[in-house]
Amino acid sequence: MIEPDVSAGADRALLHHPGLIAFLSCRTLSSLGFQIQAVAIGWQAYSITHRPMTLGLIGLAQFMPMLALVFVSGQVADRFDRRRVAMACQALEALCGLGLAWGTFRHLLTPGMIYGIVALFGAAKAFEGPSLQAMLPSLVPAQVFPKAAALNSSLFQMATIVGPSAGGLLYMAGAGKAYLACTAMFVLAAFGMSLVRLESPPRPRGPVTLASVFGGLAFIRSRPQLLGAISLDLFAVLLGGATALLPVYALDILHGSPFWLGVLRGSPAIGALMVSLLLARRPIRRHAGMLMFVAVFVFGLATIVFGISRWLPLSILSMAILGAADVVSVLVRSTLVQIGTPEDMRGRVSAVNLLFIVTSNQLGEFESGSVAALLGTTEAVVVGGVGTLVVAGLWMWWFPALRRLDRLT
Template identity: 60%
Template sequence: MPDHSEQADETRERSAPTPVPARLFSHRGFAVFLTARTLSSFSSQVQAVAVGWQIYMLTHSASALGWVGLAQFMPMFCFTLVAGHVADHFDRRFITAACQALEACGALVMAVGSLGGWLTPGMICGMVALFGTARAFEMPSQQTFLPALVPPALFARAAALSSSLFQVASIMGPSVGGLLYGVGAGICYCVCTVGFGLASVATLCMRLEAPARVRRPMTLETVMGGLHFIRAHPEMMGAISLDLFAVLLGGATAMLPLYADSILHAGPTGLGVLRMAPALGALLVAVIFARWPLKHRAGEAMFAAVAVFGVATIIFGLSRSLVLSVVALAVLGGADVISVVVRGALVQLRTPDDMRGRVSAVNMLFIGSSNQLGEFESGMLASLIGPVEAVVLGGIGTIAVTLLWMRLFPDLRRLDRLDDIGPAR
């Protein structure tokens, strides 16, 4: 017989007016998960500011910024699908903690190299590739934690809260990184070392109950299982590929060091403010979503948000004012959160637990492609036609992709409630 009390509880959870239900924190490991993710995100943001400014000061080249993006992308491209198989067959908590420990060691090497004065652009790209490898294995495992910690009825609010803290880290990280860079890049990397180390310890302390998994040998079929699953569900494929092409084309953030130095004349502190701006907008939207979750027309909201992302990219590209640039980036970041929440609900709630690692790996591969490969594309295009032209052209491309995807993926456009999404086979 159906459990009517459970259905009633779910109905109350859907209609609860509380911004972030206290019940979220009653689920074991949720608070520890938030702590570990926030520490890791904060350290990554500090490192991004230090790497971007350091390599630009060493080379004064837009293409060098593009090569940093490629160095991040290639390990993700090579290892992410394998990492998804590993996440579905081994202890996800240990995998994540080990990767964060490796990132701490890499940051320590960069700190010593910067303080000693022997860190070259080539070495920086090499270390960035090491971080890309660690992230390739870390993210598919970490992305599976949230649906294992909270029930589906609370997932949207839990995701919004997690995104809020991520954005807080993304606000604090660039501002701290920009300020610390005035003392020296080595100090930035020392902070990253501590942050990644603490994140690793917190992840190991997380109490996570997971169902027993049947270990299968690694074959082409098992490695590609996540991709086959996504292709079988058009709305999921549409959401992931929309993010891929929208961010790939609209990669304005790759040009921030160049904009801060040569166009806005704002220096490393201005770079920190520019990197902080998308997170500030994203935090505002995430807090709104935690209070008022997206209940209807989720697909339409996602398409509208990506179109706004493109418009904000164009405004940033044309801006010569630091204030206008910050506002445009804040709008860009806020629009991105809507896409993240819808895509995250589809990927995590539609996917059975035994497939979450591989499906998350494909999702992270697409995200990594859009971010890191987008940085490479933006850097190369900027060196050919100029940074302003490259950013504006990217924003126009994002809008064009949005309109095309609305026709190609009608199931995604018609997506309504996120809390009605359930596992599929």
């Protein structure tokens, strides 16, 4: 259950930790740039081909580098300065944004070029993600980490609300301008990361061995609650994600503009932000596992409603409910990963966790595009929502330890 947080002064003290404000600003800017870029790429690519499979291939292009680099990126996050790794990745992301802008202004951008730039962007995200995820627990004490995680989630959701809408408006002014805007966000994020100061010094690193390379995977497998939470999110979002098909809904089904694509893409973040703010004030104290399963069931039902809706307000509402449900699952999973992992393994565990997240999102986009090409767009979304409900039921049976999970701390 969600109970009031009675820790006096916890909210004021949270922002007094060195580096936390800079870190949150940096991650928010990076998320904002990513959302602007995603809307622009999705609309531009679909406008060129008018094929749902194009949207699926964009997700696949971003997923493959993550799959190839997952164990390397985890080692890098544990053995090198995580701030410098994140800064280098954000610089590469800025170059990708410039490449998209240049190709657009010169009228040279093709689907093949988009796939290539997205793949390079995915490689940068493969290293940036574990470094950022492993960094947050080093910025605050463990007893206030759930609040820091909820605040981080709230800012991420704000970026996910503002970014798509801004991306849609910028795209209407010109796709190249949208790409230049996201490039500026990545540059500012890199600058902000240079201001981050960690409270926990890095620990000594041993030699690289086969066991250390796969240590993150072994750690997750040894903890049923953690394995169940990560894999539940993987398959639920993999099947139920409708984000990749939003350009099809906005253009062909709901007959909207790039702005309404931005609104649809930002709607899940509106619901997620409301729940994140609630959880920042009233953290989950009891029955965390059961709340997670209820949230996944709601996620699946909201996906089905969105799939069959032909009324824009209902579509926006169902996407908002979908996002509100998803953030509960994300908070439970991220807290289990980051608090329950030793400092010297956080990079590798975060890399494996990120692989599961990217698999559910980017590979889920490929799955959505492929099924839509075979069955139709509406059928693909509805079948995915039903699949999410089935997965939630199976995981309740297969992972009783996760179902009985009570407290997160």
